[in-house]
Amino acid sequence: MRTTTSRGRGSARRAFRRSHPVRPAAAEPRPPARKRPTNRAAKSEARRAAIVQGALDEFSARGFAATRIDDVAARAGVAKGTIYLYFDDKEALFREIVTTMLVPLVATLEAPPPDVPVRAVITRFMELFVREIYATQRCNVIRLVMTEGARFPELAEFHYRNVVARAIAAMRALLTRAHERGELKDDRLIRFPQLIAAPAMMAIVWSGLFERFAPLDVEAMMRAHIDTLFEGCAP
Amino acid sequence: MRTTTSRGRGSARRAFRRSHPVRPAAAEPRPPARKRPTNRAAKSEARRAAIVQGALDEFSARGFAATRIDDVAARAGVAKGTIYLYFDDKEALFREIVTTMLVPLVATLEAPPPDVPVRAVITRFMELFVREIYATQRCNVIRLVMTEGARFPELAEFHYRNVVARAIAAMRALLTRAHERGELKDDRLIRFPQLIAAPAMMAIVWSGLFERFAPLDVEAMMRAHIDTLFEGCAP
DNA sequence: TGATTATGACTGACTAGTCAGTCATAATAT
DNA sequence: ATATTATGACTGACTAGTCAGTCATAATCA
Numbered sequence: 001m002r003t004t005t006s007r008g009r010g011s012a013r014r015a016f017r018r019s020h021p022v023r024p025a026a027a028e029p030r031p032p033a034r035k036r037p038t039n040r041a042a043k044s045e046a047r048r049a050a051i052v053q054g055a056l057d058e059f060s061a062r063g064f065a066a067t068r069i070d071d072v073a074a075r076a077g078v079a080k081g082t083i084y085l086y087f088d089d090k091e092a093l094f095r096e097i098v099t100t101m102l103v104p105l106v107a108t109l110e111a112p113p114p115d116v117p118v119r120a121v122i123t124r125f126m127e128l129f130v131r132e133i134y135a136t137q138r139c140n141v142i143r144l145v146m147t148e149g150a151r152f153p154e155l156a157e158f159h160y161r162n163v164v165a166r167a168i169a170a171m172r173a174l175l176t177r178a179h180e181r182g183e184l185k186d187d188r189l190i191r192f193p194q195l196i197a198a199p200a201m202m203a204i205v206w207s208g209l210f211e212r213f214a215p216l217d218v219e220a221m222m223r224a225h226i227d228t229l230f231e232g233c234a235p
Numbered sequence: 236m237r238t239t240t241s242r243g244r245g246s247a248r249r250a251f252r253r254s255h256p257v258r259p260a261a262a263e264p265r266p267p268a269r270k271r272p273t274n275r276a277a278k279s280e281a282r283r284a285a286i287v288q289g290a291l292d293e294f295s296a297r298g299f300a301a302t303r304i305d306d307v308a309a310r311a312g313v314a315k316g317t318i319y320l321y322f323d324d325k326e327a328l329f330r331e332i333v334t335t336m337l338v339p340l341v342a343t344l345e346a347p348p349p350d351v352p353v354r355a356v357i358t359r360f361m362e363l364f365v366r367e368i369y370a371t372q373r374c375n376v377i378r379l380v381m382t383e384g385a386r387f388p389e390l391a392e393f394h395y396r397n398v399v400a401r402a403i404a405a406m407r408a409l410l411t412r413a414h415e416r417g418e419l420k421d422d423r424l425i426r427f428p429q430l431i432a433a434p435a436m437m438a439i440v441w442s443g444l445f446e447r448f449a450p451l452d453v454e455a456m457m458r459a460h461i462d463t464l465f466e467g468c469a470p
Numbered sequence: 471t472g473a474t475t476a477t478g479a480c481t482g483a484c485t486a487g488t489c490a491g492t493c494a495t496a497a498t499a500t
Numbered sequence: 501a502t503a504t505t506a507t508g509a510c511t512g513a514c515t516a517g518t519c520a521g522t523c524a525t526a527a528t529c530a
Contacts, residue, residue: 063386147385
């Protein structure tokens with residue numbers, strides 16, 4: 001089935017420019033604003049969005065390998081061939097989803113966090129996680145990265161460099177300042193910021209596997225996590 | 236491709252009994268020790284083991300959907316048809332692996348833990364995790380459950396009931412006794428024992444996705460985790 | 471303005487290939 | 501001798517990706 005790194009020898013090269021635009025509007029060599037420059041372009045953008053949404057739904061429900069392009073097309077209300085006008089192949093479509101859904105979110109983490117107590121900042125992060133990730137489709141996207149990432153090394157690497165590494169760097173900066181201010185007793189969390197995010201990941205995995213018969217109160221767990229993180233459990 | 240819940244309409248029913256034995260050796264109605272009571276049975280058991288091992292390798296490397304039975308057969312040094320003598324279908328083979336590799340381990344957790352300080356017990360658990368799971372093939376099996384579980388609801392449920400639920404129950408019992416002994420300041424961990432295991436899961440996911448270019452010192456992270464768990468990070 | 475031509479987005483039947491599972495035949499043990 | 505176990509060529513179901521052709525819309529002309 002050629003699951004990984006597929007590239008049918010003569011794949012839709014034609015579609016490449018469309019598939020990786022730098023936002024077409026800006027890059028064009030000036031078609032000097034004739035009439036409505038929109039109708040065609042607008043429709044195109046809408047179709048593209050429909051395809052991405054359809055693909056996200058299907059990938060979320062079935063995973064990469066088991067998703068049929070025909071089903072994505074049906075969901076997007078589009079013919080199969082149309083998808084190949086917008087995306088090179090199944091894998092490119094998959095990458096697009098992951099990229100567009102997750103990368104923008106990192107900016108939030110990197111925004112210079114106010115010098116309020118770390119605990120307050122981390123508490124806000126956790127609220128953000130619950131509201132903007134756990135409760136949204138982004139949760140599915142992250143789950144997809146975790147479940148399919150091992151089979152798509154470039155995707156995993158891209159995700160690491162553009163999401164994980166940046167998030168960790170931001171977190172480290174924050175923690176380091178807090179440490180200097182004397183808000184942390186040592187550098188444990190600075191060395192392993194993963195410890196802060198681990199329960200969030202646990203929540204995503206848990207909900208994907210066990211939610212049906214063992215629901216989890218994620219908000220409460222996150223609160224318990226933060227309490228533990230700062231106060232510990234020893235009396 | 237019929238990834239999920241596949242069952243070619245007329246699948247190898249013949250093989251069912253063989254595929255779910257209660258360990259043939261024990262259950263047999265006494266074949267009263269002729270000469271070598273072994274040759275046939277032993278060979279059979281060896282083949283079975285070879286198949287399971289081959290399947291584990293392939294599934295670990297490629298995931299369920301992308302694994303070809305032909306490759307499993309090749310790896311096991313066996314013809315394709317032979318696999319269907321031992322297992323009903325691809326899914327049964329997959330289940331077998333998960334079951335036999337993980338279930339036995341739970342017993343260790345359930346063994347009445349000595350009434351030493353919780354911290355010591357949990358430290359031992361973490362060492363056990365690193366030595367018996369993280370550093371072994373079991374790590375791949377758990378990763379498989381996490382990555383494929385969502386597409387195999389029965390598998391996820393089986394795994395929950397036979398591994399996760401039992402581990403959590405054992406952990407809760409342990410924590411409750413510790414709480415009564417005054418070793419915990421409140422019931423946070425009792426309500427969310429997931430918080431104890433979260434970094435272990437993080438380690439498994441991380442190693443699967445990012446190990447290549449961002450290795451993680453799991454032992455050190457686990458030590459940091461335990462320190463945090465009990466002492467917290469506030470000065 | 472309205473008629474005519476050009477464009478390229480869209481379609482879906484089709485190709486080329488994959489792979490789980492079967493079964494007639496062969497090998498082997500008792 | 502014959503029951504059991506193993507083999508691997510084969511089948512049939514299924515799907516990613518292609519491409520020749522259609523048609524709504526845009527551009528151009530009269």
